[in-house]
Amino acid sequence: MRSNHKNTLLKVVILGDGGVGKSCLMNRFVSNQFDEHSFHTIGVEFLNKDIDINGDTYTLQIWDTAGQERFKTLRTPFYRGSDICMLTYAINDKSSFKNLQMWKNEFLYYADIKENNQFPFIVIGNKSDITSEREVSQLELETWCNENGITSSIETSAKNASNVQEAFILAVEHWLRIEKRADKNETVYNDTVDLTKKQGEKSSCCIGSSDEN
Amino acid sequence: MYELLRGLEMHRITEKEKCDKCFLQRSNALRRRKKAFVRSGSVKRINSVRKNPKKHQEKTKKNILVKEKNEDFRYIQLETKKQKQHKNPLIIPNKSKYATIPWILRWKFRRVHPTCDIRIQQVDGGFFEKFGSLFREQVELTETKEKLEKEKCAKLAAEVIPSKLDYEQEENEILPTVESDSENEGSMVSSDSDLEENKDKNDLIFTALNIEELYAEILYEILHNVGCDVSYEIGQTTLFSYAQDAFKISNDKHNHLLDMAERKEPPELLLNVEIIEAKDLRSKDSNGMSDPFVTLYLNSNNTHRYNTSVKQTTLNPTWEEHFALPIADQNSEDMLILEVWDFDPAETVKEKFGKLFEVKGVKGMRKLVKEIALTATNGQHENELIGIAKIPLKTVPASGMTMWYSLDKKNKVSRQGVLKVRVSFSSEKNNQVAEQELRHMLRIILLHELETSKVAPYWWCGMFSPQANCLLTQHIAQSGLTPTEVSVCQYCVFALIHQSHALSFALFSKLLAGIVKPLQNNQICEDDVKLFWNATKKLLPSCFSIIRKIRKKTSNEKATMKQVTEVLKILNYILQLDLPPNTDLFPLNIYKWKTYTGDGPNCDIFGTINDAVVQGASDWMNYILENNNSRDESDVGRLTYYIQLIQLIKTDIQKSIEYYDKLFQETVNFQYAKSLYIFYQAKVSTLCEPEVTNICKNLKRLTFNGKTSTLMTTEDSKEPLSAGTSLFELYLAVQRFVVLGTGLCPADCDNFHIKNFHQWFHGGVAQWLDIAVYKALQRIEKAVELDKLTQVDNTVKYSSSAVDTLSIFYQVKVFWQQLNWPDVESSYTFIAKIIDDICRCSVFYADQMSAKVDGMGDHENVYEKKFEVTNEWCLAINNIDYVRETLEPFTQDLGMTDIIAKITDLKSPVDAQRCQHTLDNVIANAIDTVRNKIIELLEIVVNKMAPSMKRLLIEGAELCNQDSNSIDRLMMYVDNNLSTLHRELNEENFNRTLSIVWEMLGATLEEIIQCNLDKRRPPSFFDNLHKTLNLMLGSFKSPNDCSNCDALSRTERLLKINGLETNDLIHEVHLEMARNFAKEKESSYGEISVKVKFEGSAIKVEVMNARNLIAMDSNGSCDSFVRIHVLPEHKFSAIDKPKTKTHNKTQFPLYDEAFVINITHEQKAIKDGLILFSVKDKDLLGYNNQYIGEAFLPFSEIPETNKPLSSLPQVHLQLGRPTSLSSDCIRALEHRQGDKLAKEFLKKYKQRMGS
Structure with missing residues (x-):
């Protein structure tokens, strides 16, 4: 499935109210498909996707969660160990935007994260294709992000495939920035990857089957 | 080369014992090269090695199979x-x-x-x-x-x-004090019924009859005992004293009353006779039948006769007729005479003749003839006697009897038939009075009996002492009461007494059996019916009390069962009866526990049974709750308490199923166990749900970061889940409880609140999984730390930590299987979580493992730093791989397939597919990640080998001419390490290792080449490296390894090129050019046509023409000629290089010149020989001829023929120019700065490229 074992593995969790398009976002990103009539997610869904940033490949392990309240106990166990958290709302749904705070708190609580300003959150305003029904302005988004110390936000449309790739790239870049900062501050042993250790492309070797006589 | 190989082979033979498992490939290669050196012995060994890997594989497979089984x-x-x-x-x-x-x-x-x-x-x-x-x-x-x-x-x-x-x-352990409860119960019942009893007592007092009168009556009855059975066995005196005791009458009074009774006239006794039926009567009429009737009279009074009706033409008549015959003197030897007669109606002779046709048999004919004769002679008719039965009165017991009597006839021996008669005594007493007397008597006697004999409660079942029995029978007989009347009386009296002294329920059910029918048929007088229901009302509370106290401990389970059976029988009888209107069978003041609904009289027996059952269960449970209250207020204490409680309840239901359910269902059609279950499930739900939810919610969240599990100490981690085990034990207890319910009431179980019990535990499970990961990581760390990296046993190739890790997984799996989580959606999610966690543990294990072995196998001494592949390394890799292998079967064991199938049913196939997809992804991801970890580890191993190999390679290349053994050492080193890997690793991982080795080797060699080119190493250096590489490839590379290693093949070519002597290198350039030109379809430089052939040891060439030559001169044309070279030049050094004449100012010159180039046979045999046609533009001065273009013709394309050139087809060759300065060959030449030949060639080469 994953071509290169030297890729960095990143666990991404997508959170947000039911119906804001989390699964669509993931499906658009991973398989470039969009299903207008997709169902509610049951519990969680999981997909893998490689992404290239600045010549390095990252394998994103994306956990898409069910937004409905009744799934709460089912999704929260998956938060722990996440590298990136995508907080999602729909721009035509004010309440989903208001719930971002709740989602952030829920994530911080269950993922067991101490310094939340160190964690790469990214806020995604989905359904940017239906601007006519917009209820959340870009300004509101920025304000909220500023208040919460979140630096990455983007408006996407899973339907139009606009900004979807970019959103994930943005997320990984954000992660990279924080990671670099952490590396500088303290030389923490990182058990997921060692980027510096080896480069050079993977090639399972061996010359044909010619025998020299 | 020979020397080298020889040395190697020698070494191999000496080292044979050591590297027993050397490689097939290498050996093969060596054998092929040096057959002479290979002894037959070693061939054998090689073969055995060849078989070995397979064997090993099979063995491992087997192990896995066994393991999975x-x-x-x-x-x-x-x-x-x-x-x-x-x-x-x-x-x-x-x-x-x-x-x-x-x-x-x-x-x-x-x-x-x-x-x-x-x-x-x-x-x-x-x-x-x-x-x-x-x-x-x-x-x-x-x-x-x-x-x-x-x-x-x-x-x-x-x-x-x-x-x-x-x-x-x-x-007893469970219910230590139930016994004490029972007393409580007894008093409660009595207090319940006190009111009623008092009323009854008053009743008794106000009845006209006083005890003395009754006593006198009894004395009188004793004096005038009837029947055969009394006076002989029990003397009058005994009866008198018994009666005196029972009625507690003083002696004076007794004597007085006795005197009175004696003075009273003897009673007018009647002998009640019922003629019931007769059978097998002798026929008296000509038609083979009789017309029987019975005449009965007392011997002492034979004039007073009674006749029954005549039953016509039958030998088995049924009369069922009653007669009362007054008895004059009871003590006489009187007899009851019963005569059966054949009725003969008055008929004339003529009428008799009319019967002729009805005559049966000869005998019948004779009879008819006799009758006719009789009638004819005396003109009158006569009834004929069939038989007589005589019953002495003294044989009749007081209680009466029913008997078959055989009929006799004087001087006839043969049987005349049998007659069934009921005979009993009675007096002409008022029925009501007699009944009342009987009731009082019963009561007094029974109380006396109970007092004297001290029968235990619930034991007395109708057995009076002989005296009492005698008194009662006499009274019944002398009062002429019917059995039903007697039964009703008994029932009423017993019910009354039952309130203060419990009697056997069997007694009541037996009585009821006799009463129900007459009641249903309205054969009982109204007063008695009233009495009956009053008695029933008194009886029922104790019945329900039995049901309520069904759990009461008695010393005899069997007796309890029997009691319940009888109670249920009683209830069933009463259920069969229609309750008279306006009867409140269940007064609220007594049935306080009854869930009374509605306004009307509450007479629903069924509902009351249900209430009694539930109330009983409730009482029992409350009792348990009160008495077993948990002293331990901790979570664990409370949970354990609930587990015990559910256990008890389950046992109770279980018991109810085994003991009573069938009984209830069969007797009163009441589903006892189900009713119990419905009650309990609600109770359990209300008790446990808040508690469990609360405990789950308060399970301490674990604060840890997966990456730093080392920082956690064991102390702080113990607490959060101390309640966990009990929590899940409770879960299982409830689960089994629910299963019980599903079996018990399949129709209703879906509506039970308890059905969704798992939801209470939901948070607990999620929390458990979360904690389990942490625990697992911690344990894995410890396991790795303790691992001595030795095989667990000889049959397996992994060490203890792998086993430990797997046992963790196994335990997680068992836990999950035990949970048997009923909800599909959460099951699916939990499985995803478990798989993800297991993956995380596996990766963590891999990291820990590689950290552990890191540094192993490094040897350092003053001379060198060396790395040896050790068994520990291999075990580490095997361990990880072993863990990886189990991942997939593990996930299967979690019951995924089942869950997905359920989602399909519950949701939709699309949803199921998505879930399946997610699970597949998670699993694949897990396996993939672990596999990558293995590759990482393998790379580490190989990279550790690299420095040693590099050093040996360089040494070997530098020093081989000085008889160095570094190549041997290199081969040994690689051989040793690979042997270890091959021996210890499985095929897959070994092949992976080989791939990585080649990759590494390629990279290392490239590095060496680059580095040494700059050092201007001689071609021999590279040639040596090249030879070494080929040797290694031939030795270690498996032929079936089809994966291509680009780096290695490129490196190999580089080595080959750099290893060539300059002449050969130049030719290599030409060959490359020839190959490139041949690919060109069209050329901008033009085209030349030639004919070439070999004839003998000569090359015959005819240069025909050229076309479209590129303009070289300023005039837009060119002055071209063609020179012919035979390459490689150093091998054809003595050969002419003929050229054509120059054709001026034309781009389409016609040369038409033929040449013969004489070469030797050896030269002709040169395989990669080339003919180079070099087309040049003649410079005016002739010094600086410019290259227009070149064309190559390989020897291989030149035909060998005797035919004249003219008959051969023209060969058209596109002209080309060298284009690249960056090819490997050119670069190699450029590196040979000190080489004149190379320098000159390059100079020319650049000219040939043109401007």
Whole structure:
């Protein structure tokens, strides 16, 4: 499935109210498909996707969660160990935007994260294709992000495939920035990857089957 | 080369013992090269090696199979082995906990679950064992226990003498003080009924009859006993004294009353006779029949005769007619005479003749003839006697009798038939008075009897003493009461007495059996009916009390059963009756526990039964709750308390099923167990739900970061889940409780609140999984730390930590299987979580493992730093791989398939597909990640080998001419390491290793080349490297390895090129050019046409023409000629290089010149020979001829023929120019700065490229 074992593995969790398009976002990103009539997610869904940033490949392990309240106990166990958290709302749904705070708190609580300003959150305003029904302005988004110390936000449309790739790239870049900062501050042993250790492309070797006589 | 190989082979032979498992490939290669050196012995060995890997593989496969087949077994095996290894003392599982379990079970338990290595489990206090196998063991134990109990119950129910000792013991433990409760109960009932009784007593007082009168009456009856059965056995005196005792009459009074009774006239007794039927009467008429009737009279008074009706033409008449015959003197030897007659109606002779046709047989004819003769002679007719029966009155008992009597006829021996008669005595008393007297008598006598004999409650079942019996029978007989009347009287009196002194319920049910029918048929007078219902009202509370107190401990289970049976029979009889209007059968003041609904009189027996059952259960439960209240207020204490409670309830239901359910259903059609269950499930739900939800919510969240599990100490981690085991034990208890309900009431179980019990535990499970990961990581760390990196045993190639890690997984799996989580959606999510967690643990394990072996195998001394592949490394890799291999079967065992199928049913196939997809992804991801970890580790190993190899390679290349053995050492080094890897690793990982080795080798060599080109190493340096590489490839590379290593093949080519002498290198350039030109379809430089052939040892060439030559001169044309070279130049050094004439100013010159180039046969045989046609533009001065273009013709394309050139086809060759300065060959030449030849060639080469 994953071509290169030297890729960095990143666990991404997508959170947000039911119906804001989390699964669509993931499906658009991973398989470039969009299903207008997709169902509610049951519990969680999981997909893998490689992404290239600045010549390095990252394998994103994306956990898409069910937004409905009744799934709460089912999704929260998956938060722990996440590298990136995508907080999602729909721009035509004010309440989903208001719930971002709740989602952030829920994530911080269950993922067991101490310094939340160190964690790469990214806020995604989905359904940017239906601007006519917009209820959340870009300004509101920025304000909220500023208040919460979140630096990455983007408006996407899973339907139009606009900004979807970019959103994930943005997320990984954000992660990279924080990671670099952490590396500088303290030389923490990182058990997921060692980027510096080896480069050079993977090639399972061996010359044909010619025998020299 | 020869020397080298020879040396190698020698070394090989001497080293043979050491590297027994050298490689097939290498050996093959060597054998092919140096057959002479290979002895037959070594061939054999090689063959055996060839077989070995397969064998090894099969073995491993087998191991895996066995392992998968029986995990428990594997577990045992592994654990026991480890025990041996570590020689640790056994942990005996918490003795006190299992103290009550029979020793066999305990022993079994220990064997099934041999204590694991104490050290690992101690890390977390046996966390996983608690939830996994111990958990299961406990469940199994409970089940066995239940089963045993069930069997016991069944035994008891089957009325085999039960082994009650242990049963009771057990019960006593649970319900230590139930006994005391029963007394309480007794008083309660009596207080309930006090009111009623008092009223009855008053009743008694106000009845006209006083005791003395009754007593006198009894004395009178004793004096005038009737029937055969009394006076002989029990003397009058005995009866008198008994009566005096019973009625508590003083002697004076007695004598006075006796005197009075004696003075009274003897009673007018009647003999009641019922002529019921006769059978097999002798025929008296000509038609073979008789027309029988019976005449009866007393012997003393034979004039007073009674006749029955005549039954016509029958030999088996039924009369059922009653007669009362006054008896004059009771003491006489009087007899009742019964005569059966054939009625003969008055008929004339003529009428008799008319019967002729009805005559049957000869006998009948004779009779008719006789009759006719008789009638004809005396003109009159006569009834004919069939037979007589005589009954002496003294044979008739006081209670009467029903008997068949055979009929006799004087001087006839043969049987005349039999007659059935009922005979009894009676007097002409008022029925009402007699009944009343009887009731009082019964009451007084019974109370007296109970007082004197001290019968236990519920035991008296109608057995009076002979005296009492005699008195009562006499009264009944002398009053002429019917059995039904007597029954009603008894029923009423007994019911009354029952209130103060409980009597056997069998007594009532027996009486009811006799009363129900007459009641239904309205054969009982209104007053009696009223009395009956009043009595019933008094009786019922105690009946329901029995049902309510069904759990009351008695010394005799069988008796309890019997009691309940009788009670139910009573209820059933009453159910069959229509309650008279305006009767309140269940007054509220008595039935306080009854859930009364509605306004009307509450007479729903069924509902009352239900209420009684539920109330009984409720009382019992409250009692338990009050008396067993948990002293331990901790979570664990409370949970244990609930587990026990559910256990008790389950036992109760179980018992109710075994004992009573069938009874209730069969007798009153009431579903006892179901009714109980409905009550209990609600109760359990309300009790447990808030508690469990609360505990789950308060389970301490674990604060940890997966990456730094080392920082956590064991102390702070113990607490959060201390309640966990109990929590899940409770879960299982409730689960089994629910299963019980599903079996008990399949129709209703969906509506039970308890059905969704798992939701209470939801948070707990999620939390558990979360904590389990942390615990697992911690334990893995410890396991790796303790791993000595030695094989667990000889048959497997992994070490203890792998086993430990897998046992963690196994425990998680067992835990999950035990949960048997009913909800599909959450099951799916939990499985995803478990798989993800397992993946995380596996990766963590891989990291820990590689960290552990890092640094192993490094040797350093003053001369060198060396790395040797060690068994530890291989074990580490195998361990990880072993863990990886189990991932997939593990996930299958979690029951995914089942869950997906359920989602398909519950949701939609699309949803199911998505879930399946997610699970597949998670699994694939897990396996992939671990596999990558293995590759990473393999790379580390190989990279550790690289420096040594590099050094040896360089040494070898530099020093080989000085007879160095560094190549040998290199081969040995690689051989040793690869041997170890091959021996220890499985095929897949070994092949992976080989791939990485080649990759590394390619990279290393390239590095060496680059580095040494700059150092201007001689071609021989590279040639040596090239030879070494080929040797290695030939030796170690497996022929079936089809993966291509680009780096290696490129490196090989580089080595080859750089290893060439300059001449050869130049030719290589030309060959390359020839290949490139041949690919060109069209050329901008033009085209030349030639004819070439070999003839003998000569090359014959005809240069025909050229076309479209590129303009070289300023005039737009060119002055071209063609020179012919034969290449490689150094091999054709003595050969002419002929050229054509120059054709001026044309781009289409016609040369038409033929040349013969004489070469030797050896030269002709040069395989890669080339003919180069070099087309040049003649410079005016002739010094600086410019290249227009070149064309190559390889020897291989030149035909060998005797035909003249003219007959051959023209060969058109596109002209080309060298284009690249960056090819490997050119670069190699450029590196040979000191080489004149190379320098010159390059200079020319650049000219040939043109401007």
